[in-house]
Each structure stands twice: as structure tokens, then as C-alpha cells.
Amino acid sequence: MTDSARAARRRSIDVAALLSARTSRRRALIVSGVVIGLLAAIVVAWAVIVRPSADPAIAVPSTSPTSTQPTMLFQVKSAEGLALDSALLSTGGPSGRANVIMIPSTMALDVATGGTMPFGEIARLPDLAVTADALSDAIGVTIDATVALDTLGLSALVDAVGGVVVDVDVPVMATATDGTDTVLIPVGSGQLLQGPAAAAFATYLAPDEADSARSTRFRAVLERITTQLPSDRTKVEAIFTGLGASAKASVSTGEVADFFVGLRAAVLSDDIAYRSLLVTSIDTGGSTSNPAMLSLDNVAAAAMVAELLPGAMRTPGANSQVRVFVENGVGSPGLNTAARTALVDAGFTFVNGRNAPSFDHETTEIVIPDAGAAARAWGQAIAMALKVPATSVRVASVGQSVADVIVVLGADFIPPAA
Structure with missing residues (x-):
């Protein structure tokens, strides 16, 4: 074995020992953190009970116009x-x-x-x-x-x-x-x-x-x-x-x-x-x-x-298309696929939300993040692409980070004939 090979072997072993020690420390922190986590869970649960309108799973992200994180x-x-x-x-x-x-x-x-x-x-x-x-x-x-x-x-x-x-x-x-x-x-x-x-x-x-x-x-x-x-x-x-x-x-x-x-x-x-x-x-x-x-x-x-x-995080603009999260609110097979075609053809990015929690949606809902001019323009363009009424557009009552716009397809969305 050459001197360079021996040095490489020693370096590999030293690195492994360092990373192993860190893993052990992380495990110790996890164990101690369980108690803290349980206490935090109690606090969060209490907050949810007394504030039922809040949705802890969805938060409005803070974004910048360009990527600052390679x-x-x-x-x-x-x-x-x-x-x-x-x-x-x-x-x-x-x-x-x-x-x-x-x-x-x-x-x-x-x-x-x-x-x-x-x-x-x-x-x-x-x-x-x-x-x-x-x-x-x-x-x-x-x-x-x-x-x-x-x-x-x-x-x-x-x-x-x-x-x-x-x-x-x-x-x-x-x-x-x-x-x-x-x-x-x-x-x-x-x-x-x-x-x-x-x-x-x-x-x-x-x-x-x-x-x-x-x-x-x-x-x-x-x-x-x-x-x-x-x-x-x-x-x-x-x-x-x-x-x-x-x-x-x-x-x-x-x-x-x-x-x-x-x-x-x-x-x-x-x-x-x-x-x-x-x-x-x-x-x-x-x-x-x-x-x-x-x-x-x-x-x-x-x-x-x-x-x-x-x-x-991507932000809507010339170099980053608006992301539209689509759920099937009717249950008819192929509905999301048809919506995807219409939205992509209109220049949007489709995010598949699969099935909505229920299939009783008579009308399509297009939920935009705020009442600003840009968001309203997205909503109107999506309504036109899906060929549903402009009245389908509404402003979100809570922050949404799963996508820029959320769509729940209703019975008024008619897929084009194959």
C-alpha cells in the first residue's frame, strides 16, 4: 500500500469516527427532545382548541423574487x-x-x-x-x-x-x-x-x-x-x-x-x-x-x-410559472388529467392533489392567495382555461403554501370530448 493510499484510508476512518460520534450526539438530543416535544404538543393542541379557525398545517411562506439558496x-x-x-x-x-x-x-x-x-x-x-x-x-x-x-x-x-x-x-x-x-x-x-x-x-x-x-x-x-x-x-x-x-x-x-x-x-x-x-x-x-x-x-x-x-422557493413570474394545486371534487375518473391539459396549455404549472375529501362539489372553486391584482388575474385566467364561471374565484381565508392557487373541480367542469 502506498503512502497516499494509507493516508486516504486513515482519512476515511477518521471521518467515519467523527460522523459516528455526531450521530450518537444527535440520538441523545432526540431522546431529550422527546420530552420537550411532548410539552410543545400539549401547548399546540391547546392553541388549536381555543383557536379553531387556524390551520397549523398551512402557513404563508416568506419568499424572495430570486433563489438565494443554491x-x-x-x-x-x-x-x-x-x-x-x-x-x-x-x-x-x-x-x-x-x-x-x-x-x-x-x-x-x-x-x-x-x-x-x-x-x-x-x-x-x-x-x-x-x-x-x-x-x-x-x-x-x-x-x-x-x-x-x-x-x-x-x-x-x-x-x-x-x-x-x-x-x-x-x-x-x-x-x-x-x-x-x-x-x-x-x-x-x-x-x-x-x-x-x-x-x-x-x-x-x-x-x-x-x-x-x-x-x-x-x-x-x-x-x-x-x-x-x-x-x-x-x-x-x-x-x-x-x-x-x-x-x-x-x-x-x-x-x-x-x-x-x-x-x-x-x-x-x-x-x-x-x-x-x-x-x-x-x-x-x-x-x-x-x-x-x-x-x-x-x-x-x-x-x-x-x-x-x-x-x-419558486415565486410566480416570467421565469417561474404559477403553480395550481388541483383536487377532484366530483369523483369522475380522469377529471384531474383533463384539468392538467387545460392548465398546462394556458401556461400554468399543474400540481396533482388527487381526490378532494368529498365528492359533492356542484361548482368549481378557484382559491387565490390574496385580493391583489396579480392573484385575481391568475384566478380569471384559470377559470377561462377550465371553462367555468368567473364567480368560481374566491380569496383564501387562511394562508396557503401548498401551491399558488388551489382548485377543487366541481360538476360544472366538463372535460373536453376525447
Whole structure:
């Protein structure tokens, strides 16, 4: 083993020890925070009882006209182009804290080109921007850059930082061409994985596991890579440039390097939050070979964005279309799809709210955020696009952050004939 290899190995082990110690501290804080959380819950519950008109799940976000919080969608793809791992990363912003938000590959999102697809499947489309655009439309965040590696690229990135030390929670299996399964990586804590093994670990999903299990492994590898990158921006740029065709980015390698230097500093100073985008299950009778689809929890996502990504929130304007959250208030199949076509054709961004709590809506409701001229113009344009009366437009009685405008389709919305 060369001196540089020994140094890289020591660095990997030192970083793993540092991150492990931080994890232990976080767990201790979580335990102590449970008591505080219970007390806070009592206070919140009392406030809700005495103030029934307030909606604690929806808040009016504070936004700025341009993104002040750099964001990056970072993905690892299979040989077939499927996004196995995805994370939305951010640095800076009002709090100065970095964020890593894991994105489930089986979450269904609307695609601007038409239809709904699992997030991981969208990555197969030839345009690199389509995946980021679908996520941006769904959660209302400006995504400044997209970086997509294949598994060889992830392997090379791990090797460039000297390997990563991770806790392997399940045996990582490899299937030979003859169908024989062998253990590629055994269970064990504090294992130093070089490139190919680390890539296999980060993208591995055991039988009957939820997608979140793979996301957790990917997060561990990504965290180790980030901390072990050089502090020198030029050296980081050289590493990403060296990935060659195994890496595709929507921005220059210099911009990728700048972002990761900032992210590295945040991780090393423990000024970072780790979350997963909240979803709900869509019962499709799925199995391991045909996994159940997931649907974005729009209200929870809006709250997460307001908390973690306020500087990256999209605001309506020439470069950021108005987002319209649509619910089916009648129950007729295909109603939201028809509304989507009408709204997208009119220049709006469609956010699928699926079914309303009830199906007794005789008339369509178009709820705008305020009584300002701009909001009223949105409402009138949406009413025209849906061919419903202008009287359908009303001003929200409480703040709404799930989208710019909320529409509940009623029986007066008649889908165009196929």
C-alpha cells in the first residue's frame, strides 16, 4: 500500500469516527427532545382548541423574487438509466444551513411532457432537465443544477477520495449470470469500502425492503464522499472532470466543485439537516418485483420547503410559472388529467392533489392567495382555461403554501370530448 493510499484510508476512518460520534450526539438530543416535544404538543393542541379557525398545517411562506439558496439534484443511475438514488441538496439560504433531502424513486410525479411517472423512471428521458423540472413543479423549489452519475461514476468518485467507511446493515448480494447469489459485502460496522463495493452498497435494495432503506445507504456514502473531498476547489473540479462520460451535469464542473466545497464545509461543521421527502402510498397491489407507487404528501412537502428551503422557493413570474394545486371534487375518473391539459396549455404549472375529501362539489372553486391584482388575474385566467364561471374565484381565508392557487373541480367542469 502506498503512502497516499494509507493516508486516504486513515482519512476515511477518521471521518467515519467523527460522523459516528455526531450521530450518537444527535440520538441523545432526540431522546431529550422527546420530552420537550411532548410539552410543545400539549401547548399546540391547546392553541388549536381555543383557536379553531387556524390551520397549523398551512402557513404563508416568506419568499424572495430570486433563489438565494443554491440547490442541486444529485442522482445515481442504473445501466438502464433508472435513477436508483436521488437527493436534493442545498447550501446557504436564510439560515446558512445545508440540507440533504432524499427523494424516493417510486414517487409518482407529473411530467411536463405529459402523464405521470415514477421519479426514478423520469431519469430515463433524454433531457437531463426533465427530472429536475418535475420535482421543481411538484414541490415549488428552484433547482439550479442536476448531476447524474452512473454506478461506475459513483465508484470512481469513491476511489478518488480513498474509499468510505460505512456500517453495512444487510448482506449485499450479487447475482451471477447463472442466477447464483453470492455475498458481495457481509454485514458489519465500520467497513472500509472501495469504489465498486461502495457503489453496490449505495444502490442495494434487499428483497421486501422499502425504497427508504436504499436511500439511507446512499446518504451514508454521499456524506462520507463529501467530507473526504479536498477543500481546494480546483482539486474537487479535477475529480469531477475525471469522471468523464460517467457523469452528466447541467452546469460546469467548476460550478459543481463550488457547490460541493460549500456542502463539505457544512457537513464538517455539522451545520446540515437530513430529511426525506414525505410521501403516502398508492395501493396498486405492488410487490417487491412490482413495488407500490408513492404519492407526494403535498401539505407536508410545502411545510418542509418553507422550513428548509425558503431561499429557493419558486415565486410566480416570467421565469417561474404559477403553480395550481388541483383536487377532484366530483369523483369522475380522469377529471384531474383533463384539468392538467387545460392548465398546462394556458401556461400554468399543474400540481396533482388527487381526490378532494368529498365528492359533492356542484361548482368549481378557484382559491387565490390574496385580493391583489396579480392573484385575481391568475384566478380569471384559470377559470377561462377550465371553462367555468368567473364567480368560481374566491380569496383564501387562511394562508396557503401548498401551491399558488388551489382548485377543487366541481360538476360544472366538463372535460373536453376525447
